Structures are given as structure tokens and as C-alpha cells.
Amino acid sequence: MKEKISQILQASIDTKSLILQDAALLARVDLTIAALCKALRAGHKILFCGNGGSAADAQHLAAEFSGRFYTDRHPLPAEALHCNTSYLTAVANDYGYEHVYSRLLKGIGKPEDILIGLSTSGNSQNIVNAFETAKNMNIQTIAFTGSKSSKMSELADLLINVPSTDTPRIQECHITIGHIVCQMVESELFKDTQ
Numbered sequence: 001m002k003e004k005i006s007q008i009l010q011a012s013i014d015t016k017s018l019i020l021q022d023a024a025l026l027a028r029v030d031l032t033i034a035a036l037c038k039a040l041r042a043g044h045k046i047l048f049c050g051n052g053g054s055a056a057d058a059q060h061l062a063a064e065f066s067g068r069f070y071t072d073r074h075p076l077p078a079e080a081l082h083c084n085t086s087y088l089t090a091v092a093n094d095y096g097y098e099h100v101y102s103r104l105l106k107g108i109g110k111p112e113d114i115l116i117g118l119s120t121s122g123n124s125q126n127i128v129n130a131f132e133t134a135k136n137m138n139i140q141t142i143a144f145t146g147s148k149s150s151k152m153s154e155l156a157d158l159l160i161n162v163p164s165t166d167t168p169r170i171q172e173c174h175i176t177i178g179h180i181v182c183q184m185v186e187s188e189l190f191k192d193t194q
Contacts, residue, residue, distance in 0.1 A: 011166065011169055012169055012172050015162065015163065015164045015166075015169045015170075015172070015173055016172075016173060016176065018163040018164075019162065019163065019173060019177070022163065025160070025161070025163075028158055028159060028160060029160060029177060029180065029181065031158055032142055032158050032160065032181055033181055033184045033185055033188070035114060035140060035142070035157075035158065036114060036181065036185050037185055037188050037189060039112060039113065039114050039140070040076055040077070040185070040189060041189070042112065044077075044110065044112045044113045044114065045077035045078060045079070045110075045113050045114075046062070046065060046076070046077065046078040046079075046113070046114050046116060047078075047079055047080075047081055047105065047108075047109060047113060047114070047115045047116070047139075048061060048062045048078070048079070048080045048081065048115075048116045048117075048118070049080065049081045049082065049101045049115070049116075049117050049118070049126070049127055049130055050080075050082075050117065050118035050119060050124075050127070051119065051124050051126070051127070053167075053171050054118035054119055054120065054124075054144075054171065054174070055080070055082050055118075057118050057171060057174050057175050057178065058080045058081075058082070058116070058118050059080040059082070059083060060175065060178075061078075061080075061116070061175075061178040061179075061181075061182065062078040062079050062080040063078075064178075064179070064182040065077075065078035065182060065185070066078045066079065068186075069179075069182045069183055069186045070183065070186060070187075071186050071187075071190050073186065073189075073190040074190075076185075076189070081100075081101050081104050081105065081130075082100070082101075087100075087104065088100055091103050091104075097126055098125040098126045098129055099126070099129060100126050101117075101126045101127060101129065101130035102126070102129040102130045102132070102133040105130050105133050105134060105137070105139070106133060106137070109133075109134065109137055109139050110137075110139075111137060111138035111139065112138060112139070112140070113139045113140075114139065114140045114141075114142060115130060115131065115134045115139050115140070115141050115142070116141075116142045116143075116144065117130060117131060117141065117142070117143050117144065117152060117156075118144040118174055119143070119144070119145055119150075119152055120145065120146045120167045120170040120171060121145070121146065121148070121150060122143060122145035122146065122148065122149075122150025122151060122152040122153050122161075123150050123151050123152065124152075127152060128151045128152060128155065131143070131151075131152060131155040131156065132155065135155065140157045140158075141155060141156050141157050141158075142156060142157065142158045142159075142160065143155070143156035143158070143159050143160065143161075144160045144162075144174045144177070144178070145159065145160070145161050145162070145170075146161065146162055146164055146165055146167075146170040147161055147162065147163045147164055147165055148165060160174075160177055162174065162177075
């Protein structure tokens with residue numbers, strides 16, 4: 001059992017090491033931070049979406065922005081699109097689960113907002129539909145995916161593609177990168193309160 005635990009931990013470390021060595025990926029993380037800072041400074045909001053564990057990560061990251069990360073500061077406008085279960089179940093029932101995010105985006109999204117979609121496969125149809133809707137609404141899209149080419153990677157303005165095909169390792173890296181982004185955005189926007 002201890003050997004298996006060590007192997008799993010090493011796989012997580014190895015995936016993060018691959019990210020650390022990928023200059024292009026780190027540059028896209030930097031561009032993500034810059035895009036979020038620009039949108040938030042201009043009064044726009046960040047919207048998140050995901051399914052399953054990725055929905056939990058989306059909600060977690062939205063809370064880091066709208067609540068706080070390290071700094072006691074003004075809340076930032078960020079929300080995960082799946083948090084209203086009455087909406088989610090009604091639209092899934094009436095229109096189909098593939099429309100739950102795109103329909104809400106049409107209702108609350110505004111040009112120059114940012115939509116961040118998390119999907120280990122990059123092919124979740126409800127997120128793909130939301131990315132297509134975002135394009136039509138002039139909403140920038142950021143995809144957090146795994147290493148495989150996907151529908152989301154083709155649609156995204158910025159791609160954070162973790163170098164792995166193992167769902168748990170991808171999700172661990174999504175939250176790590178998400179925390180880095182939260183920390184750097186907060187640090188940049190609230191320099192005077194630190």
C-alpha cells in the first residue's frame with residue numbers, strides 16, 4: 001500500500017515538473033493572469049464552468065476570486081455557472097444538459113467578460129457549446145484541459161493544457177494553476193493592501 005501511495009504522489013509531482021519545464025505553457029498562464037487583470041480592472045466578470053470534479057474546481061476558484069485568497073480585499077466578480085440547481089435541472093430537463101452553460105451565458109454574460117472552462121477531456125459538450133456562445137458574444141475563453149487535442153483547445157483564446165491524460169493528475173494541476181492565477185491576480189490588483 002505504501003509503495004502505491006508513493007507512486008501516486010510521484011506521478012503528481014512528475015506532472016507538475018512537466019508544467020514547470022514547459023515555457024510555452026507557463027507563458028499562457030502568464031497571459032491568463034494578464035487577461036483576467038485587464039477584464040477585472042475594466043469592470044467585467046469571470047465566469048467558470050465544469051462537470052463533476054471540474055465543477056467543484058470551477059466553484060472553488062470562483063470563490064477564491066469573489067471571497068479572498070491571501071488578502072483582505074474587495075470581492076471580485078466571479079461565479080461558477082452551475083451553482084443554481086433549480087436553473088440547472090430545469091434547463092437540463094427542458095432543453096438538454098448540453099445547453100445548461102450556453103443558455104445561462106446568454107442571460108448573464110456581457111462582451112469582454114471571461115469564461116473559464118475546466119474539462120480533463122476538453123470535449124464536454126455543454127462547455128464546448130458555452131465556448132461557441134462566448135465567441136458570438138465577444139467573451140474571451142480560457143480552457144483548462146489535459147494534453148489531448150480537443151474541441152475546447154480548438155475554440156479557446158487561451159489554452160492551459162496540462163501534460164497528462166490521467167484525470168486525477170490533470171485536476172490536481174488545474175487547481176494548482178488556478179491557485180497561482182488567483183494569487184497573482186490578487187497581488188496585481190490589490191498591491192496597496194498587501
